[in-house]
């Protein structure tokens with residue numbers, strides 16, 4: 697009996713973090729842990745998050761992406777005078793030499809517009825990211841709950857609907 701609670705906690709932690717596709721690489725660029733939020737039925741937009749690492753000695757640039765389930769845009773959410781706003785980064789996003797950029801709710805995100813179907817928790821969806829130097833990288837987003845704030849064990853926590 698003394699291990700039962702521990703076992704339960706472990707099982708819960710594992711179930712709260714569904715199989716995550718971990719790393720996708722091309723050249724000096726490594727894309728880690730892409731995840732997306734599930735979308736409510738009828739929603740036309742969704743959002744995706746990941747971390748991009750540049751292991752090279754020269755800067756690179758994420759210039760855009762594509763997917764068969766949506767149009768992929770690079771967005772930045774920021775807060776000015778307490779008002780959240782987001783804008784599309786039409787010129788892409790610079791990734792410093794030996795640097796990394798984390799996409800997360802409330803900051804950088806990939807915006808999936810013109811969704812052809814809702815994103816359902818537990819599924820994986822594929823997209824291609826294009827880098828100026830590293831080229832195209834096909835990545836797979838793990839779809840987390842609608843209120844998910846990250847890929848950790850607290851992924852199901854409701855933290856508002858920031859994108």
Ligand SMILES: [Cu+2]
Pocket residue numbers: 771772782783805806807859
């Ligand atoms: Cu956006």
